[in-house]
Amino acid sequence: xxxxxxxxxxxxxxxxxIRVTAILLAFLASSLFIRILGHNPLAVYGSMLVGAFGSxxxxxxxxxxxxxxxxxxxxxxxxxxxxxWNIGAEGQILMxxxxxxxxxxxxxxxxxxxxxxxxxxxxxxxxxLWALLxxxxxxxxxxxxxxITLMLNYIAxxxxxxxxxxxxxxxxSMGFPKMPNFASGAIVPKLFGIQAGxxxxxxxxxxxHYFMHHSKGGYEVAVVGESVDTARYAGMNxxxxxxxxxxxxxxxxxxxxxxxxxxxxxxxxxxISAGYGFTAIITTWLSGLKPLVVLxxxxxxxxxxxxxxxxxxxxxxxxxxAQVLQSMILFFVIGSEFFVQYKLxxxxxxxxxxxxxxx
Amino acid sequence: MKRLSALFLALxxxxxxLFAGCAPxxxxxxxxxxxxxxxxxxxxxxxxxxxxxxxxxxxxYVGPIxxxxxxxxxxxxxxxLEEQLGVKTIYKESVPENQEVEQVLRxxxxxxxxxxxxxxxxxxxYVEKVSNEFPDVKFFxxxxxxxxxxxxxxxxxxxxxxxxxxxxxxxxxxxxxxxxVGAFPIPEVVRGINAFTLGAQSVNPDxxxxxxxxxxxxxxxxxxxxxxxxxxxxxxxxxQHQDTAGPQQAAQERGAFAIGYNSDMSEAxxxxxxxxxxxxxxxxxxxxxxxxxxxxxxxxxxxxxxSEGIVDLAPLTANAxxxxxxxVEEAKAKILDGSLFVFExxxxxxxxxxxxxxxVQMTDQEMLSFDWFVEGVEGKIE
Numbered sequence: 001x002x003x004x005x006x007x008x009x010x011x012x013x014x015x016x017x018i019r020v021t022a023i024l025l026a027f028l029a030s031s032l033f034i035r036i037l038g039h040n041p042l043a044v045y046g047s048m049l050v051g052a053f054g055s056x057x058x059x060x061x062x063x064x065x066x067x068x069x070x071x072x073x074x075x076x077x078x079x080x081x082x083x084x085w086n087i088g089a090e091g092q093i094l095m096x097x098x099x100x101x102x103x104x105x106x107x108x109x110x111x112x113x114x115x116x117x118x119x120x121x122x123x124x125x126x127x128x129l130w131a132l133l134x135x136x137x138x139x140x141x142x143x144x145x146x147x148i149t150l151m152l153n154y155i156a157x158x159x160x161x162x163x164x165x166x167x168x169x170x171x172x173s174m175g176f177p178k179m180p181n182f183a184s185g186a187i188v189p190k191l192f193g194i195q196a197g198x199x200x201x202x203x204x205x206x207x208x209h210y211f212m213h214h215s216k217g218g219y220e221v222a223v224v225g226e227s228v229d230t231a232r233y234a235g236m237n238x239x240x241x242x243x244x245x246x247x248x249x250x251x252x253x254x255x256x257x258x259x260x261x262x263x264x265x266x267x268x269x270x271x272i273s274a275g276y277g278f279t280a281i282i283t284t285w286l287s288g289l290k291p292l293v294v295l296x297x298x299x300x301x302x303x304x305x306x307x308x309x310x311x312x313x314x315x316x317x318x319x320x321x322a323q324v325l326q327s328m329i330l331f332f333v334i335g336s337e338f339f340v341q342y343k344l345x346x347x348x349x350x351x352x353x354x355x356x357x358x359x
Numbered sequence: 360m361k362r363l364s365a366l367f368l369a370l371x372x373x374x375x376x377l378f379a380g381c382a383p384x385x386x387x388x389x390x391x392x393x394x395x396x397x398x399x400x401x402x403x404x405x406x407x408x409x410x411x412x413x414x415x416x417x418x419x420y421v422g423p424i425x426x427x428x429x430x431x432x433x434x435x436x437x438x439x440l441e442e443q444l445g446v447k448t449i450y451k452e453s454v455p456e457n458q459e460v461e462q463v464l465r466x467x468x469x470x471x472x473x474x475x476x477x478x479x480x481x482x483x484x485y486v487e488k489v490s491n492e493f494p495d496v497k498f499f500x501x502x503x504x505x506x507x508x509x510x511x512x513x514x515x516x517x518x519x520x521x522x523x524x525x526x527x528x529x530x531x532x533x534x535x536x537x538x539x540v541g542a543f544p545i546p547e548v549v550r551g552i553n554a555f556t557l558g559a560q561s562v563n564p565d566x567x568x569x570x571x572x573x574x575x576x577x578x579x580x581x582x583x584x585x586x587x588x589x590x591x592x593x594x595x596x597x598x599q600h601q602d603t604a605g606p607q608q609a610a611q612e613r614g615a616f617a618i619g620y621n622s623d624m625s626e627a628x629x630x631x632x633x634x635x636x637x638x639x640x641x642x643x644x645x646x647x648x649x650x651x652x653x654x655x656x657x658x659x660x661x662x663x664x665x666s667e668g669i670v671d672l673a674p675l676t677a678n679a680x681x682x683x684x685x686x687v688e689e690a691k692a693k694i695l696d697g698s699l700f701v702f703e704x705x706x707x708x709x710x711x712x713x714x715x716x717x718x719v720q721m722t723d724q725e726m727l728s729f730d731w732f733v734e735g736v737e738g739k740i741e
């Protein structure tokens with residue numbers, strides 16, 4: 001018989017050993033797969049690095065992906081810390097982009113110093129309200145937030161598509177369904193060739209770190225996450241804490257929508273969220289819900305995406321195969337977490353005490 | 360949990376640098392096309408010509424090349440180009456219509472691409488932006504309307520072929536209801552539906568064409584479901600403006616018949632498929648790549664049909680009705696000699712109001728912004 005047991009206090013060295021093994025296994029399995037595809041694994045790994053960091057342009061492109069991933073992860077982190085499973089970042093990004101675009105299309109001709117702050121605010125409000133809805137439903141009727149936030153994504157996508165084909169269609173596009181490009185005043189400028197939104201990302205990483213680890217609000221969020229009853233017993237207003245945290249969580253994703261629409265795409269459409277809302281769930285999880293770890297994890301993840309894209313053109317590896325590669329690496333790395341937190345106990349006649357074994 | 364994540368990252372970085380060390384050596388053998396930025400200028404000859412060895416052509420696809428339809432047809436064009444000119448090509452599949460387009464374009468330029476074909480409508484604004492960044496690289500955008508000094512757009516008059524396939528469908532249907540699975544209600548799709556309907560009506564005035572939009576170019580399951588809903592409404596022939604053969608297979612399962620699109624879909628549904636409106640991109644890709652190599656590229660809007668061979672109708676299968684081949688040949692000959700123009704009045708819209716007077720031919724501008732269905736189509740544009 002085999003059964004799972006919660007791991008006791010594992011030494012850092014042992015956990016590290018598990019993770020190193022996982023990474024080695026990931027590379028081994030991937031290498032095998034690349035070999036089967038008929039390529040040299042080392043050359044392919046090298047190319048992935050070249051594709052992600054090989055030139056200033058590639059570094060810029062990698063960071064362009066890392067910015068929304070970082071910010072969205074921070075947003076998701078706030079909710080996850082509370083064990084509120086917010087799977088709706090994708091929709092919150094889009095609704096933030098929608099609200100910001102409303103400002104851009106109506107006030108875009110004003111000065112950049114007026115328009116951009118308004119768009120920023122609108123993005124936060126748009127995303128925040130879209131997250132407030134499932135939070136309120138949960139507080140009121142104890143609905144399942146995972147399902148509701150997931151479904152709200154699709155409503156947001158269809159809403160943007162409706163605007164694209166209907167009321168917001170660019171009259172100058174000869175009948176083609178696209179929304180107009182933003183006026184120059186509504187476009188986030190570039191700094192060092194990257195959209196200036198990276199400053200926002202860094203700022204929020206620092207703010208989130210401070211909020212989570214050094215503020216009363218962050219402490220309350222953590223307590224609610226550990227035990228709602230404890231929080232109530234301690235006299236916390238659980239409802240208020242949950243609602244506020246979700247507005248912050250969705251609001252940060254909404255800012256991502258504003259930055260992506262304004263700083264990168266210069267227009268609005270349903271694909272500007274580019275799946276960041278879902279990818280960020282992985283990066284948030286990998287970061288162990290630590291704001292400061294989110295940044296490097298997001299950059300590495302962006303690098304993996306860019307590198308994976310690059311090997312497709314260099315080796316003409318099909319996209320599906322490149323994604324299998326990325327997924328295998330993730331499988332091993334996330335899978336190793338299981339062995340850090342749990343262990344398998346092989347039971348014999350005399351079963352050892354699970355709390356002692358293995359140390 | 361905490362320190363471990365950091366450790367894991369450190370390891371990943373460490374292993375990354377490890378691999379980075381050996382990367383240039385290995386890749387330089389296998390990937391001679393990788394050149395640092397800024398070297399491309401020196402590669403060009405005195406008169407702006409590019410030698411065969413230095414020529415790299417990039418292709419960006421919206422779906423996987425194995426879709427058996429739209430992207431497959433473009434990829435056949437790419438292979439034809441490689442075969443004809445012996446130049447190196449690179450491609451990337453399944454590129455979504457968002458900022459990733461820009462990154463893929465830049466990445467291809469960085470890999471030495473001197474000409475890039477971007478094959479989906481939604482790529483347009485991103486191609487325009489990047490074309491301004493790299494004035495020495497020529498960009499070709501499929502199915503849009505924007506051009507810059509170094510960005511051309513190109514498409515084909517597939518509606519000519521749609522008209523012919525409509526003849527086949529119109530002769531075949533017994534219920535006089537033909538189902539049409541469309542992707543999006545945009546001019547390109549509307550134009551095809553109208554041409555198809557006019558072709559069907561030319562041999563069968565009672566025919567009705569029922570349209571369902573799927574809101575996706577590429578989704579085999581969704582396309583198939585849409586076709587099934589049309590079959591449930593009494594359609595006995597299915598036509599499609601989609602990237603996969605899903606609707607063909609739906610028709611086959613129900614014992615109905617089907618008209619394919621993009622590529623010859625007769626193998627995907629041998630018992631149902633009668634013919635397909637197909638793209639033949641290869642010659643255009645060869646011509647334009649040669650122009651870029653010769654330094655004779657000029658920005659343009661290319662929109663040709665049967666006359667240039669960029670569109671065609673796949674051979675009729677045994678499922679096609681008797682006498683259809685002759686009718687099709689006759690109409691094709693008329694289109695080629697100019698005596699038949701698909702969108703010539705009198706044309707009425709769905710309400711029965713006359714939109715194009717007798718004897719008047721629609722202009723390219725009008726056809727490119729088609730936003731109404733001809734009489735006999737059942738469906739809504741919104």
